[in-house]
Amino acid sequence: xxxxxxxxxxxxxxxxxxxxxxxxxxxxxxxxxxxxxxxxxxxxxxxxxxxxxxxxxxxxxxxxxxxxxxxxxxxxxxxxxxxxxxxxxxxxxxxxxxxxxxxxxxxxxxxxxxxxxxxxxxxxxxxxxxxxxxxxxxxxxxxxxxxxxxxxxxxxxxxxxxxxxxxxxxxxxxxxxxxxxxxxxxxxxxxxxxxxxxxxxxxxxxxxxxxxxxxxxxxxxxxxxxxxxxxxxxxxxxxxxxxxxxxxx
Numbered sequence: 001x002x003x004x005x006x007x008x009x010x011x012x013x014x015x016x017x018x019x020x021x022x023x024x025x026x027x028x029x030x031x032x033x034x035x036x037x038x039x040x041x042x043x044x045x046x047x048x049x050x051x052x053x054x055x056x057x058x059x060x061x062x063x064x065x066x067x068x069x070x071x072x073x074x075x076x077x078x079x080x081x082x083x084x085x086x087x088x089x090x091x092x093x094x095x096x097x098x099x100x101x102x103x104x105x106x107x108x109x110x111x112x113x114x115x116x117x118x119x120x121x122x123x124x125x126x127x128x129x130x131x132x133x134x135x136x137x138x139x140x141x142x143x144x145x146x147x148x149x150x151x152x153x154x155x156x157x158x159x160x161x162x163x164x165x166x167x168x169x170x171x172x173x174x175x176x177x178x179x180x181x182x183x184x185x186x187x188x189x190x191x192x193x194x195x196x197x198x199x200x201x202x203x204x205x206x207x208x209x210x211x212x213x214x215x216x217x218x219x220x221x222x223x224x225x226x227x228x229x230x231x232x233x234x235x236x237x238x239x240x241x242x243x244x245x246x247x248x249x
Contacts, residue, residue, distance in 0.1 A: 018046055020138060023147065026070050034071070039064040059216035073141070078106060122151045123169040124162055128231055129202035130192055132173060137161065174244035182240055193227050194242040205230040
């Protein structure tokens, strides 16, 4: 879904990582984020990403306009008796490149634009299972200020696209556990587990409640991990081939 015509000029060029980064910058700086020098620096920072090489450019004015629209949203009075304002929906299908040089990228640690180099998974509202994300199509900001994205899941067509909450249902992709790495899995850890039932086979969250360590080498692991699924609170012993660990913080 494309952005409304009035805003499409400003918002069609931002990736999810950049949107999250700008959301955080706005929370930190407020209306100071409207300054021309700052907007030029942000544009330069985004342009430093290797993922933007060879793509179209976006000006500092587009970044400034994004912050202006954000400020406008925050300044609007909210009355329960009034209908909610329309959701802002923006196209993320054509990420772009910004032209410039900057040192801002070196001065901020852990910024959201680092997400550009990562792979993601998202939780479906249909079955509460996690699926790899093929692409982020659009995003929208709810009246509450929460950010949602429309995702296309890997291996599925557009009939299965969903809106998901960025904070609760999008995360960096889980990692299969190698036999030599089973010692990194401990009681209490959150795992992405392959739950196989008669009527479904899904990847869902579970926590380790017990571990039976086995004798093994670097090529094979005989350990058994007792997992309690978050979805239905049932427990099941799983082998290494049915668990994925969460990336290190």
